[in-house]
Amino acid sequence: MALTGIVGVGFILLHVSLNLLAYGGASAVNGTDAFLKSTGGWLWLARAMLLVAVVLHIVMAYQLSLISLKSRPVDYQQWEPVGSNWASRTMRWTGVFLALFIALHILHLATGTLHPNFIQDNVYHNVVTTFRVWYVAALYIFAMCLLALHVYHGAWSMFQSLGYNHPKYAGWIRPVATCITVVVVLGFISIPVGVLTGAIH
Amino acid sequence: MVQYEATKVEPEMSVLEMLDVLNEKLISQGEEPIAFDSDCREGICGTCGMMINGIAHGPQRGTTVCQLQIRNFRDGDPLRLEPWQDRAFPVIKDVVVNRASLDRIIQAGGFISAQTGSVPEANSVQVPKTNADQAMDAAACIGCGACVAACPNGSASLFTAAKISHLALMPQGQPERSRRVISMVADMDQEGFGNCTMHRECEAVCPKEISVRFIVQMNREYLRASFKEREIIIPAIAQPSAAGV
Numbered sequence: 001m002a003l004t005g006i007v008g009v010g011f012i013l014l015h016v017s018l019n020l021l022a023y024g025g026a027s028a029v030n031g032t033d034a035f036l037k038s039t040g041g042w043l044w045l046a047r048a049m050l051l052v053a054v055v056l057h058i059v060m061a062y063q064l065s066l067i068s069l070k071s072r073p074v075d076y077q078q079w080e081p082v083g084s085n086w087a088s089r090t091m092r093w094t095g096v097f098l099a100l101f102i103a104l105h106i107l108h109l110a111t112g113t114l115h116p117n118f119i120q121d122n123v124y125h126n127v128v129t130t131f132r133v134w135y136v137a138a139l140y141i142f143a144m145c146l147l148a149l150h151v152y153h154g155a156w157s158m159f160q161s162l163g164y165n166h167p168k169y170a171g172w173i174r175p176v177a178t179c180i181t182v183v184v185v186l187g188f189i190s191i192p193v194g195v196l197t198g199a200i201h
Numbered sequence: 202m203v204q205y206e207a208t209k210v211e212p213e214m215s216v217l218e219m220l221d222v223l224n225e226k227l228i229s230q231g232e233e234p235i236a237f238d239s240d241c242r243e244g245i246c247g248t249c250g251m252m253i254n255g256i257a258h259g260p261q262r263g264t265t266v267c268q269l270q271i272r273n274f275r276d277g278d279p280l281r282l283e284p285w286q287d288r289a290f291p292v293i294k295d296v297v298v299n300r301a302s303l304d305r306i307i308q309a310g311g312f313i314s315a316q317t318g319s320v321p322e323a324n325s326v327q328v329p330k331t332n333a334d335q336a337m338d339a340a341a342c343i344g345c346g347a348c349v350a351a352c353p354n355g356s357a358s359l360f361t362a363a364k365i366s367h368l369a370l371m372p373q374g375q376p377e378r379s380r381r382v383i384s385m386v387a388d389m390d391q392e393g394f395g396n397c398t399m400h401r402e403c404e405a406v407c408p409k410e411i412s413v414r415f416i417v418q419m420n421r422e423y424l425r426a427s428f429k430e431r432e433i434i435i436p437a438i439a440q441p442s443a444a445g446v
Contacts, residue, residue: 025218069351070287071354071356071394076286077202079252080254080256081402082351083404087399089353159422160413162424163417163423163424165414172373
């Protein structure tokens with residue numbers, strides 16, 4: 001889970017940096033998009049690796065969850081959380097929703113299947129026109145809140161899974177994970193908000 | 202869920218003493234007493250565990266049920282008692298569960314193999330103080346099973362990790378270090394416990410306040426052993442004896 005999670009976290013860090021190019025206007029966004037597509041095979045290789053990572057992440061989460069859920073055939077009548085937080089307890093739910101969201105997102109802004117005004121290779125136009133519709137923007141913002149919960153726990157616990165907790169440096173893991181979460185999610189949310197407020201036009 | 206009223210309970214009594222008083226009343230009325238386990242009654246044997254109001258060992262941090270005093274509750278407060286719930290802890294009666302699965306995990310590798318013979322000179326095996334201190338933190342585990350009970354995944358990771366880490370930190374544990382972690386983790390999985398997703402409930406309810414950093418250490422030990430151990434290890438899981446233990 002941790003290894004595929006690292007791929008995921010790396011990807012969203014890259015993705016949010018590219019998204020923030022929206023503040024640079026149409027030429028920045030569409031130019032970068034054209035560049036990425038011009039790499040041809042490399043882009044598809046990256047997409048394949050990402051797909052493998054996502055599929056493995058979901059398959060392993062499913063298999064591990066089955067084992068864990070079977071370990072308690074009779075549930076408690078009362079169970080109070082003492083050490084866990086909401087982020088850790090909702091990982092399966094946020095994960096499922098994010099999987100669905102990713103599928104929709106690809107059909108929406110990558111292939112344009114679900115986009116009413118899709119123009120091939122004009123990413124800037126596609127993004128701005130779609131986020132002017134309030135409920136599309138709202139859905140994306142909601143999805144990013146769930147991403148925040150998922151990454152808040154995931155980015156922190158992946159270090160634990162990999163056995164990293166050096167006494168001198170382990171104290172940084174929580175702040176770094178929180179930082180990644182805040183930066184990525186605020187970065188992503190700023191795009192639909194920017195379109196709705198006119199900052200991106 | 203059966204409701205009882207406990208009367209003549211003093212604030213200094215422990216929860217188990219309160220149950221003793223209640224049971225005496227029930228017996229005198231010809232009713233079935235509440236079945237619960239206890240042994241040392243001083244927080245060191247790991248026998249008395251139960252859920253109190255949804256928290257393993259009750260509301261006080263670092264405290265077993267036998268050490269939890271009634272003054273932690275108000276007169277009239279309800280106390281909901283439930284046994285540990287896990288596939289690997291079959292319920293025997295009321296709040297008594299069978300924790301032999303934890304014994305089998307220890308049998309799979311939670312020991313060192315030492316030759317018998319004359320006593321070696323005590324100072325000939327040197328132990329760094331930091332290792333000794335950390336190993337003691339891990340060795341404090343009393344095997345009560347609260348970690349399993351509190352874990353939303355029903356994982357025995359904190360228990361298994363405590364023993365693995367304790368012995369991995371000591372010089373005496375080095376010869377069998379790799380096969381120990383592989384064998385104990387394999388047994389833990391085979392017993393039917395769940396997997397760790399770092400909720401940290403275990404550490405919060407542990408009466409000896411054992412840290413999840415030992416789970417991180419177990420993960421590291423497992424990774425290390427995956428490369429170092431060259432034998433194929435199939436854990437020999439001791440089957441429950443005829444005595445049913």
